[in-house]
Amino acid sequence: MVQVWAEVAVAVTKHAPQLPELGAALLSAAMALPCVMGNAHAESAPEKGVFSFKYLNYKERQQIGADANTGNAATYSKSGASAFDDRIRVKASASSIMVPINAEWSMSGTLITDSISGASPAYHTEALTGMKDFRRAVDTSLTHYLPNGTITLGMSHSGENDYISRGVSLIATRATEDKNTTWTAGVGINRDEINPANRIVFNETKRGTDLILGVTQVVSMNDIVQFNLGYFNGHGYFSDPYKIYDERPRDRSHQTLQARWNHHFSELSGTSRLAYRYYTDNWGIRSHTFDAEWVQSFGNGWSVAPALRYYTQTAAKFYVEADPSLSPFPPNPPANAQYFSEDQRVSAFGGLTMGMKLTKQLNLDTKVDVKLEQYGQKGAWTMLGSGSKGLAPFYARSLQVGITHSF
Amino acid sequence: MRTKAPVMLGLAFALMALQGCMHIQSVEPWQKGNLAKPEMTFDDDPLERGFKEHIYSSKEASAGGSGVGGGGCGCN
Amino acid sequence: MLTDASTLPIHRLSFKAMGSACEVVLTANTAPEAEALAKAAIDEVLRIERKYSRYTSNSIVAQINQQAGQGSVACDTETWSLFQFASQLFEKSEGLFDITSGVLRQAWDFRQPQLPSAQQLANLLPLIGWHQVVLKDQTIALPIKGMEVDLGGFGKEYAADRAAQVLKDKGVTHGYVNLAGDMRFLGPKPHGEPWMIGIQDPRHPDQVIATFPMSQGGLATSGDYERYFELDGQRYCHVLHPQTGWPVKHWRTVSVTAPLAVLAGCTTTMAMLKEAQGLEFLESTGFDFFAIDQAGEVHVHS
Numbered sequence: 001m002v003q004v005w006a007e008v009a010v011a012v013t014k015h016a017p018q019l020p021e022l023g024a025a026l027l028s029a030a031m032a033l034p035c036v037m038g039n040a041h042a043e044s045a046p047e048k049g050v051f052s053f054k055y056l057n058y059k060e061r062q063q064i065g066a067d068a069n070t071g072n073a074a075t076y077s078k079s080g081a082s083a084f085d086d087r088i089r090v091k092a093s094a095s096s097i098m099v100p101i102n103a104e105w106s107m108s109g110t111l112i113t114d115s116i117s118g119a120s121p122a123y124h125t126e127a128l129t130g131m132k133d134f135r136r137a138v139d140t141s142l143t144h145y146l147p148n149g150t151i152t153l154g155m156s157h158s159g160e161n162d163y164i165s166r167g168v169s170l171i172a173t174r175a176t177e178d179k180n181t182t183w184t185a186g187v188g189i190n191r192d193e194i195n196p197a198n199r200i201v202f203n204e205t206k207r208g209t210d211l212i213l214g215v216t217q218v219v220s221m222n223d224i225v226q227f228n229l230g231y232f233n234g235h236g237y238f239s240d241p242y243k244i245y246d247e248r249p250r251d252r253s254h255q256t257l258q259a260r261w262n263h264h265f266s267e268l269s270g271t272s273r274l275a276y277r278y279y280t281d282n283w284g285i286r287s288h289t290f291d292a293e294w295v296q297s298f299g300n301g302w303s304v305a306p307a308l309r310y311y312t313q314t315a316a317k318f319y320v321e322a323d324p325s326l327s328p329f330p331p332n333p334p335a336n337a338q339y340f341s342e343d344q345r346v347s348a349f350g351g352l353t354m355g356m357k358l359t360k361q362l363n364l365d366t367k368v369d370v371k372l373e374q375y376g377q378k379g380a381w382t383m384l385g386s387g388s389k390g391l392a393p394f395y396a397r398s399l400q401v402g403i404t405h406s407f
Numbered sequence: 408m409r410t411k412a413p414v415m416l417g418l419a420f421a422l423m424a425l426q427g428c429m430h431i432q433s434v435e436p437w438q439k440g441n442l443a444k445p446e447m448t449f450d451d452d453p454l455e456r457g458f459k460e461h462i463y464s465s466k467e468a469s470a471g472g473s474g475v476g477g478g479g480c481g482c483n
Numbered sequence: 484m485l486t487d488a489s490t491l492p493i494h495r496l497s498f499k500a501m502g503s504a505c506e507v508v509l510t511a512n513t514a515p516e517a518e519a520l521a522k523a524a525i526d527e528v529l530r531i532e533r534k535y536s537r538y539t540s541n542s543i544v545a546q547i548n549q550q551a552g553q554g555s556v557a558c559d560t561e562t563w564s565l566f567q568f569a570s571q572l573f574e575k576s577e578g579l580f581d582i583t584s585g586v587l588r589q590a591w592d593f594r595q596p597q598l599p600s601a602q603q604l605a606n607l608l609p610l611i612g613w614h615q616v617v618l619k620d621q622t623i624a625l626p627i628k629g630m631e632v633d634l635g636g637f638g639k640e641y642a643a644d645r646a647a648q649v650l651k652d653k654g655v656t657h658g659y660v661n662l663a664g665d666m667r668f669l670g671p672k673p674h675g676e677p678w679m680i681g682i683q684d685p686r687h688p689d690q691v692i693a694t695f696p697m698s699q700g701g702l703a704t705s706g707d708y709e710r711y712f713e714l715d716g717q718r719y720c721h722v723l724h725p726q727t728g729w730p731v732k733h734w735r736t737v738s739v740t741a742p743l744a745v746l747a748g749c750t751t752t753m754a755m756l757k758e759a760q761g762l763e764f765l766e767s768t769g770f771d772f773f774a775i776d777q778a779g780e781v782h783v784h785s
Contacts (some may be wrong), residue, residue, distance in 0.1 A: 022575065022764075022767045022768050022769070023741075023767070023768040023769035023770055024440060024443055024769075025440040025571075025575060026429065026571075026572075026575060026741075026746055026749070026750070026768060027441055027741075027742060027743075027746060028438075028439050028443065029568055029571035029572070029575070030568065030742075030743050030745055030746050032562050033565065033568055033641065033644070033745065051451070052454050053454075054454040054455065054458065056458050060466075086426075092458065094454045094457060095462070096453065096454060102468060109454075110454070110457070112457065116482075135480060137480075150425070158479065158480055160480065160481060162481055163479075163480060163481030165479035165480060167479075169475045171475065178433065178434075178435075180433065180434055186474070186475040187475060188475030191478055192479050194481060197457065210471065210475040211475070212471075212473070212474065212475050214473070216435050216449070217431065218439075218442060219430070219431050219432065220430070220431075220432045220434065221434055221438045221439070221441055221442065221464075222442075223443050224442060224447060224449075226449055226473075228472060228473050230471045230473075230475075232470070232471060254469075254471065256469075256471050256472045258472040258473055260449060260473075262446070262447050262448075262449070263434065264441045264442075264444065264446075264447055266441065271446040271447055272446070273446065277469070277470040277472045279470075279471070279472075281468075283468075284426070285468045285469070287467070287468065287469045289472075295446040297446075305446075311463075311469075312465060312468060313468055316468065330419060338410075344465060345465075345466060345468055346468050351466075351467060364769055369452070369455075371455065374464075377466065377467075394466075396462070398458075398462065400455060400458060401455060402452070404443070435567075
């Protein structure tokens, strides 16, 4: 995805991305001098290229026989311990490279390969069916730097054995003279082809258009905020062909409002990063996402960042509630229902993530990081009305290890 | 309305963030030392963000918020 | 630019400014064109020299010094931002880089091997201290009569950056501005190879001790050999510590490359002033450097 983020302290970070603090501070002090860098307020391509690699190991599981309302396991396995069913396991590698071509142009490319295996439910959290797939995605983009802004053209392609996605995007940013305010506007178009292995449908497609409008504002030497308004509209096949009883509307539109705020506490050498997103769509789903992270710097280039995320969503209008008493049979959708789905992902639930990231700057150009996260999803954890019942609590653990190098 | 409380909470959160904005200061280039730190930017780890968005959009119904484009997938 | 710059000849134009030999090196189609480009750059250097000289009576610096202990002087945008920069340097060097320390010139005359008396220094030290200077509403006031500001600490490097910018705005993409060793580069040699700049051996003036390949950015050098005298086997150089009034001793020479000449210049000066802590300071800037200490040992980061 071509990200919307406008650097406000551009002159410092782009001209000397890996200067340690003193060098960067001296450089930004020199920016006070009139016209020593020509139009010191001009955007220009970074001076150094960047290569990054990250590996993800993701494993999810659900609790067997647990009652989603109380969160307690209602039945236990023979050994007396609460048991889990494994679900999906993903091993992914992502590599990306950004290269400045000259002062006005830069290019970047990202390659991601996912190895997915395991099992996922055919309906609600029942009837786990094995699967195995391999996905490869490529994103490329070209950025042009203008006196007060940038334009980025992006292309993406993602393929797995039953799904192909292609997209293009265009994002423009424009900053005020003092670089304290940056406006961003972007549009993306995607076209996907779905050819499920079970041949339940054949050569289905879905198209969508994404729009985003945002503003980033420097509020003080230690505060920066960003607001983004997003809009999506799509037509085509949105159902999940691998789920029993899944027939979703052929159009989907959603709107999002996101607010983010970073605050640096000099005395503590720490930074708080808070974010909130409100989401609403035409399927009756509304959600709130709260993100909070604290980045604590230590000497010698070490930093530790604990993070917390809370998510809550309502169910889609056409979601069919689970009824474990019917097991092993899935509940029938209401008679005369045009749309229905028994996919856990459009039920009502709350999700909580706790994570910890450790980063070490090895030298001026190289940084390594490792992040561990634990996610839990339960109907009972929702704060929007009452959660969906009869779904097994779902847990996921993810480990990421990465390295970034400037050249 | 049962939905009122969470919407209010969400708005309160947004307003807390806005509170910082009520005293928007004009920051000179030579004062941007702290703002240039990676943790003060909004996208210092694009690969991590890519994995995060991909995982959450395959386990939850919401998508989007801060960008456009990007490949879709048949994630289950 | 319709002509491919890589085929253009290199022109060197020498001139005198700020009391030293200077030159502008650039590529241009013809000699007259080169001269016209260089003249624009040289005019900018001379403008800065006149405006900030201690000596010319109508320079803003002379006015400010003349008003010391009396009143404040209004500054134009350029002057104000130079003082803002000086404030930043004062802060970042923990008070070592202090543009009010020029009064020490009165105690140290490097043309004669004579040490100042303790009394002489005691009279001058209270006049030094940038923290005493009042900066407000784009005006500056020196509170004590006899205080002086002196932009010599980064004036030449600033002029090199400004002159280079003039050339850059006129489309020069290969060349550099050299103001007595403070240099700012606009681009490599016409075919892409960097300019090989020799650093003078601090103890053998006609020998080169190190070479910096330069294509962009600034290069500056400070040393204990530029202005000094020796007395009883001890060298006393022109870089004076603002708090003791005595010359620094630890480094024979320090050269730094940085995105701007003005940055390279302040860094070399601050490294000299920090003496033994200078090495740690240089490392923490992230800039490439070459330095030789009093024992003759070489320290490098690149």
